[in-house]
Amino acid sequence: MGLSRRDFLKAGAMAAGGLVLPKWAYSAVSRAATSPDVVHVTGGTVELAVRTSLDRLGGIGAFVRRGQKVLIVPNAGFPNPAEMATTTDPETIRAIATLCKEAGASSITISSYPVREPDLCFERSGIADLARLNGVNVVPLTSGSAYMPLRIPDGIDAREVEVATVVRQSDVLIAVPVAKSHSSAGVSFAMKGMMGLIRSRGPFHAGYDLHQAIVDLSKGIKAQLVVVDARRALVTRGPGGPGRVETPNAIVAGRNQTTVDAYTVSLARWYNRAFTADQVRHLRLAGEQGLGLTDLSAMNVVRVTL
């Protein structure tokens, strides 16, 4: 994913537009585009659910063109099995990688900077096994991986971060987070998951206001496609668990990480309570700063039950 000046201006214009336009105008614009904001697929096999969600978004071809390099960012933060819902289920990633291959991607890289020892995390979460797929590289990021500076001019707290070079080298960024609670961010989906692509996370907790910094990061790194693995949701003791796992049995897909995250909040009882997206601080800030929709009623949602 390159951040050219044009991309930046485009993003800036869109952000400005989001700030200026009233919400109904924003949703009218997005409704006018035929593609829905969020596709919510319940049930079915994971492969079918992912395929269906992509079909409703216009097919994988709308995101990945022949010969493009795809970077898939799962949550691989912990050396835990997928059943604990602290990491993305490898089967979900496999389904997306398969679609990307069908679309003719020239390379598929699965990368993330885990919280714990990288090799152990990728191995124990089962994500390392995906390297057996033809044409798929699994690359755990560590402090020794290649990074490059990324300036976020419209960032409020985090204005410069070191982003993994593999992001710049890819044409398409696909975020595949697991739905889980987070004991300082509230919830951790695609927006929070972008912290898996940068080197130094210390300042996010100790220096910046974490919630604003997450929003800033989403201004700098935008996934073209977001697929939240909400078949399981870790509703307490996140992000590391072990905590209570609910099974919304859902795949939530969309083009905007804020919008998809906001929708995902409605799928489980986080900390055993019903919260709206506006109650999650980083989502509320993202909505206020025009990164996406946080009001469910303003979203164009397609629900499919398999």
Added chain:
Amino acid sequence: MNNLRRAVQLIAFAVFLAGTETYWLEYDPLISIVSLVSREFSWGLVLRGLLLASATLLIGRFFCGWLCPLGTFLDAAHRCGVRPSKDATRENGTRARWKFVFLAFLIVAAAFGTTTFVLFDPLVLFSRTRELVLIPAAAWVGTGVVRAVRLVPGQESFAFGAVENPPAYGFLTLTAAVFAGILILEVIERRFWCRNLCPLGAFLNLLSRTGLVRRSVESSCSRCARCERDCPTGAIPLNDFTQTRGGECIQCLRCQRACSKGTVRFVFGGPPQIRGFEPRRRQVLLAAGAGVAAGFLGDASTKASTRPGAHLRPPGAIPEEEFLSRCIRCLICVDACPTHGLQPSGLEIGWEGLWTPKLVPASGGCEEPCNACTQICPTLAIRRLSHEEKSFAKIGTARIVKERCVAWEELKACLVCDEVCPYDAIEFLVISDHRGTQNRPVVHADKCMGCGLCEHACPVLEPRAIVVDNYGEERIGSGSYITPAKQAARKVGDDRATDYFREFRAGAGVPADSVRGAGSTPAAGADTIFEEPLPPGFVNP
């Protein structure tokens, strides 16, 4: 035959380097002897030590010439030009006695309780150099290569995980210096270490004098002295090239190759050898006396220096005193640690502790699904533990330094200690004080195993805002670490937070002696109605 020897040397060297040094050390007879004299008798040690010892008794000192990785390294150095000048005077006798004196010192010191000097065993020495110097250096070079590859267009994110984070160890310089010293001594005399200093060499020397494979020289010897010149250990006397000094010959066959007439052969049951070098009685007695003194000094130094709280041992380390006598300082465990949290100790617990392993959380924590260091200790100073046992082997307890913690002091949304804790031993509680109401971390000591992942992850750097000390470490020589109490404690935590919020929803009060909900519960009671606190990261609509 010399090519065969070289091939065997290279293969043995490669096998040692490839990570099988554990087995080599297990069958090292010097380690067996030191272990036997320093603690209770075990048949296992006797039998394992006997393997090489009996082979040496039967054949001779072939180990030094054919198998020892340090010997192979020195041979290679010789080939590369690290050698004495051609006209250097060849000295015979005096220095060659040193090794026996050192051996006597080492064994007596071990018998009097200080086994530290086994760190001069060549296999241990080479292993330690491998773990602390050679592997990190190789990884460092690999990192440079990776960086260079990243300069190639299209390869900017090139990754080769094995070398991306080269480990850095304390006491690396001293380790490298000892090794470099041995190398530099080659300039004085070929195989200086092996013929003059090596304690294992001295031991094998004594055993090999009955060896049956001996050098035989036919009477047609032309006295060209080539064999004497090529002998790496000075086993051929200057005045009679047909003789061989018992014990000094390492059966490397270089004399056979050097002989211009082909008169040198090695035959089973060859002619008797002449007496090898032997230490004087007075020297041995002196060495024994020094050994007793070293035993006393080592003991006193350890007793006098209090073990600092920050000094953590790896999980499964046996009780400290026994640990110090059993650990041979090979540091294979340090190499095995995937997070590089295991580091060599310096002098902080007395010189007996030098090069023993310790966990330094700032360098890396002890990962929960890992038991690598417990699987390889050649002397069982670290017990063999299953994943399950290891996850219950408590090595210390984490403490939050509240004045340094950004969640306590600055109301920051920092959770990394809780996030990384594999044992769910850190909980965030809503606590109010003069700074405001904030979710702040507390440690449940009954669940904390002291792994140090929290200290490693803490964004507040040296000293960290959460530190692990060895309070509560479990050092047991046998039996299980898994107790019902620990199992119960771990189980409670699995849904402690869930219960926490459920309690609030039911309108149940918080027990008066609990800090839970201190921010919102001035008074506790079943009928008290209070506002449910929001979980961290959430705001009111």
